Amino acid sequence: MKRFFLSFLMIAGVYSATMAQSAQYEQVMSKNITELESPSTFTPAGLTEKAALFERIGDAEKTQWQPYYYAAYCNVMNALVTTDRNKVDGLADQAEADITKAEQMSPKNSEISCIKSLIATARLKIDPMNRGQQYGPIAASALEDAKTQNPENPRVYMLIGQSLYFTPEQFGGSKEKAKTLFELALQKFAAFKPAYKLDPTWGEGYTRGLLKSATEGK
Template sequence: MKKLILAILLIGSTFVNAQDRYSSGMEKAFELWQNQKTTEASNLFERIATAEPDKWLPYYYVSQINTVISFGEKDEEKLSKQLEKAKEFLDVAKAISPDNPEILIQEALINTAWIAFDGATYGMTLSPKNVQLYQKALEIAPDNPRVVLSKAEWDMGSARYFGKDITPYCKDVERALELFATFKSETPFYPTWGKERAEEVLKSCGK
């Protein structure tokens, strides 16, 4: 009986230590990212992902960093490497957490980075995919502020491209801001981005 209790305590202690390492690693990676050390942050998230193969968030953040730094990149070879890595890690995140609205949005952002780089080449094939991704994310999580904001921004971009009025989508941005005030997740390190972006979009809304 004593051996059994000892074994249970040891397993519990190992689990707690592993969780502590995960938490401290994630916090350090976010700190690096906040300090504009994107390569170091991506590498650390990658190491955490390797050590925690059942957690989708480290894979998601590797994907997100490599996507964000791709906007505005002019070197096609560098862009391709970054976005291919982003997609590779996101595919793993998707396998761990299927039908996850945050992952669907991130997939659409990868497509958007390609479109922003060369709309003539990638717009026709990737734009319809984004419409589907945002619609699916909205069906899964209609009260997720990042879903509402991201879809609204995509719809605005499409409206501008076709010379249409973006005003109808302003109400969606307003709703996203309302949702940011109340949205909570019990999952540690769950995505929180978007509120400042929603405020920026709303300021220029309808102009």
């Protein structure tokens, strides 16, 4: 009986420590995910800092895909917003390394496929005329994968619409089709519920801005 009681105490202690660690992980992640919505964070310096932080969390946790996902998100957004073309490929490389780690833990994940599409888009934007043939199909294929993996993911329709909106009509773009997709994305956002509270929810405000621009003919 004494041996059983000691074993019970040990198991209870391990369980309590695990729960405390899990709660701390969720608290830190939630705080930093929320801060990604701040304009002060959405700068090259802010995104670089957050990417490094999420990478450290991922290295510490080892079994959670979300930290590496958000690290990739920060790096690819940095690649998309930077005005220094010489930095784009390096940031895209780091985003690709992060999202590969996330995908190893969560394969066939629609959110991960969306980031893979954005990475290809970031590489393409450096030189659309010369890189379009290589990276355009990669970006489009990743979004098709994302749509197959989760047809209810609103970010899929937002990103497809964004591609159509910013692509000239002579190369297959269409502002009218983009507008329809932005409207669909907003319907999906209204119904969307993440499977886990740390899963991605970003993009609704940006979609509203794109729809407004498309509606006003900008």
